[in-house]
Amino acid sequence: METVQIKINNVSYEVAAGSTILEAAHSVGVEIPTLCYLKEINEIGACRICVVEVKGARSLVTACVYPVSDGMEIVTNSEKVQAARRTNLELLLSTHDQDCLSCVRSTDCELQKLCRDYGVDGKRFSGARETYAVDDSAPHMIRDNNKCILCRRCVAACRANQAVGVIGASERGFSTHIGCAFEAKLGDSPCVSCGQCITVCPTGALTEKDDTAKVWAALNDPEKHVVVQPAPSVRATLGECFGLPIGTNVEGKMVAALRRLGFDGVFDTDTAADFTIMEEATEFVHRVKNGGALPLITSCSPGWVKFCETYYPDMIPNLSSCKSPQQMFGALTKTYYAEKMGLDPRNIVCVSVMPCTAKKFEIGREDMSAAGEGIPDVDISITTRELGRMIERAGIRFAELPDEEFDPALGESTGAATIFGATGGVMEAALRTAVELVTGETLEKVEFHEVRGTQGIKEASYDVGGLHLNVCVASGLTNCDAVLKAVQSGEKHYDFIEFMACPGGCVNGGGQPTQPASVRNFTDLKALRAAALYGEDDAKAVRKSHENPLLKKVYAEYLGEPGGEKAHHILHTRYTAREKLY
Amino acid sequence: MRRFSTVPFSGTKEQEAELSAWLDAHKAMPGAAMPALQKAQEIYGYLPIEVQRMVADALDKPLAEIYGISTFYSQFSLCPKGEYKISVCLGTACYVKGSGKIYESLQEKLGISGGECTADGKFSLDACRCIGACGLAPVMTINDDVYGRLTGDELDDILAKY
Known part of the structure; x- marks a missing residue:
């Protein structure tokens, strides 16, 4: 590595040539605060919080975009620097709704932290302010521009990572605001509900639509039988809400907390993920053998599904007709479980805990009521963050909880299901089952390392029982978009594709705990969180979905054949092209 | 908050053909959005959503980005001019x-x-x-x-x- 000699705060260091002042300082243990900077996608030097003094420079420079050079002398915390940062914060506060007492981001707001660090309050500049109507038109989130600091991190996530770009900066000067084209409401825009914008927002301007009040109401209703299903990746991230290290698997404590919140059944979306694999692998083998539409593309990620329906409607025939694990779980709860327990499905409330905001949209989709019209498969979908807040409010000391087990009725799952939460996981799980379905032989080595890892696009080829299969895995809609373009142009040929809307998959979903840019810019969240899931898979006795004993029992007693008529009615759905209005 | 034109869009086939031809010829040019909007305004007199959509689709850019440009510069008008x-x-x-x-x-x-x-x-x-x-x-x-x-x-x- 080529290096240069620099001085930071009068101490000499050797740092990587070509790095920015921000990166160089971080590499030697000196943190420089930022607000707008997001590595690779939002390097715009706009917020002026990262300003530092460079000897010989005419004015303060922005550390996030200014490259180091040999002999450079940098001061990151002089009085001049601190005064500039303070003034910039005061100016930001002059148009910021300081609703900190009950703001959902209070205590993990990046603006609030900086104001505390720099002793800044909102009193100095109290002039004219623009006020904005809160946009709560979308099913999954709320935009409150009164708390927006115009850092454009959301715009960058939506455009650069997600290829969607439904939001942008409109107008100029004092009237500048972030929003959709022609001031459309988000609910009318082709937003795919992925929530990536929320996870990068430094303040409370973007938040999920909080559905915890509905959950509390259900839990307090003695007429209702309330069951809960946390998604695979939630166990890998929930600990972050309680200060545990990133990548801590808290499955046992999560189960204990859910039980203490008062759910009548504490079940596992992993169980449904095994059903998804059973159905999807069956569908894949059927399509391969019968000349069905290929590539088959997974349908677990509702953000991706909505993207397909909106931006690639001609690819809808390639989407697997399988419901996502969330919906399969709800469908099984309201049919199989209701029958088994002698419950009226109308009295069951199925709550899901998801890494995802698009799941809030998915529960309201058409053809998602296996038990009959007016009985949704899933009633309420909350994010990992919302569950964290519920546990907090309930006064449960999370870190001290014992490890408990899921309730057995719908709580048994395999390692294949656990890895659904990471990019490549669904593909690997499907391959474990599909290979055995095709060859009829036992697969000895269950790991498919080619499809693991956090790269945006992965490809692999396998020869299975005389078939040559090309598979592709992509996460982040920009990568999915690139793969689709290559498929449509004929440049690439795949038989099976796994798409997840969020970069890295569900572990980095839009409903996951927020991490400040100071962590996000220098930590591979995706890899750390995914490692927790692969660790759990490794430790499981049963690692192939079709070997799940509970799954075998439910097919034998209730569903019949995988891909059969009853399974189709309960576990599959359909899609519709969506108009792109804005 | 900006208000939009209540005058219905009445673009002609000729106008559309002229803009399409320009967009086809220039869509690969870096930074084409600004001149595209200038051209569109020259043809239509203003930049309603129908026109901005044509520009966005041709340049493969999100409408929100095109709209952002059209509202940043005061030379662009989202409303038609009167008689x-x-x-x-x-x-x-x-x-x-x-x-x-x-x-x-x-x-x-x-x-x-x-x-x-x-x-x-x-x-x-x-x-x-x-x-x-x-x-x-x-x-x-x-x-x-x-x-x-x-x-x-x-x-x-x-x-x-x-």
């Missing part, structure tokens, strides 16, 4: 002589904000900076007619002429 374009000078001399009140009064009488066009397409209203007739302050123009030393009382009579 009669009223322009009120808000330059220093006119302003101290009360052109601000004239401008407000016209907005009230026409039922539109500055930058907009009446629903019947007859009048559009804009503010401008000094037109070099400070001796006549406050001044407004309607197409090529210049009205100077204005008082609020005359406005109804002037509008009635058109």
Whole structure:
């Protein structure tokens, strides 16, 4: 590595040539605060919080975009620097709704932290302010521009990572605001509900639509039988809400907390993920053998599904007709479980805990009521963050909880299901089952390392029982978009594709705990969180979905054949092209 | 918050063909969005959603980005211009002589904000900076007619002429 000699705060260091002042300082243990900077996608030097003094420079420079050079002398915390940062914060506060007492981001707001660090309050500049109507038109989130600091991190996530770009900066000067084209409401825009914008927002301007009040109401209703299903990746991230290290698997404590919140059944979306694999692998083998539409593309990620329906409607025939694990779980709860327990499905409330905001949209989709019209498969979908807040409010000391087990009725799952939460996981799980379905032989080595890892696009080829299969895995809609373009142009040929809307998959979903840019810019969240899931898979006795004993029992007693008529009615759905209005 | 034109879009096939031809020829050019919007405004006179959609699709950019550009630069208009374009000078001399009140009064009488066009397409209203007739302050123009030393009382009579 080529290096240069620099001085930071009068101490000499050797740092990587070509790095920015921000990166160089971080590499030697000196943190420089930022607000707008997001590595690779939002390097715009706009917020002026990262300003530092460079000897010989005419004015303060922005550390996030200014490259180091040999002999450079940098001061990151002089009085001049601190005064500039303070003034910039005061100016930001002059148009910021300081609703900190009950703001959902209070205590993990990046603006609030900086104001505390720099002793800044909102009193100095109290002039004219623009006020904005809160946009709560979308099913999954709320935009409150009164708390927006115009850092454009959301715009960058939506455009650069997600290829969607439904939001942008409109107008100029004092009237500048972030929003959709022609001031459309988000609910009318082709937003795919992925929530990536929320996870990068430094303040409370973007938040999920909080559905915890509905959950509390259900839990307090003695007429209702309330069951809960946390998604695979939630166990890998929930600990972050309680200060545990990133990548801590808290499955046992999560189960204990859910039980203490008062759910009548504490079940596992992993169980449904095994059903998804059973159905999807069956569908894949059927399509391969019968000349069905290929590539088959997974349908677990509702953000991706909505993207397909909106931006690639001609690819809808390639989407697997399988419901996502969330919906399969709800469908099984309201049919199989209701029958088994002698419950009226109308009295069951199925709550899901998801890494995802698009799941809030998915529960309201058409053809998602296996038990009959007016009985949704899933009633309420909350994010990992919302569950964290519920546990907090309930006064449960999370870190001290014992490890408990899921309730057995719908709580048994395999390692294949656990890895659904990471990019490549669904593909690997499907391959474990599909290979055995095709060859009829036992697969000895269950790991498919080619499809693991956090790269945006992965490809692999396998020869299975005389078939040559090309598979592709992509996460982040920009990568999915690139793969689709290559498929449509004929440049690439795949038989099976796994798409997840969020970069890295569900572990980095839009409903996951927020991490400040100071962590996000220098930590591979995706890899750390995914490692927790692969660790759990490794430790499981049963690692192939079709070997799940509970799954075998439910097919034998209730569903019949995988891909059969009853399974189709309960576990599959359909899609519709969506108009792109804005 | 910006208000949008209530005048229905009435672009012609010829206009569409002209814009499409320009977009086809220039879509690979880096930074094509600005000149594309300039061209579109030259053809249509303004940039309604139908026109911005054409630009966005041709350049493979999100509509939100194109809209952002169209609202950043004051040279772009999202409303059509009327048959009669009223322009009120808000330059220093006119302003101290009360052109601000004239401008407000016209907005009230026409039922539109500055930058907009009446629903019947007859009048559009804009503010401008000094037109070099400070001796006549406050001044407004309607197409090529210049009205100077204005008082609020005359406005109804002037509008009635058109």
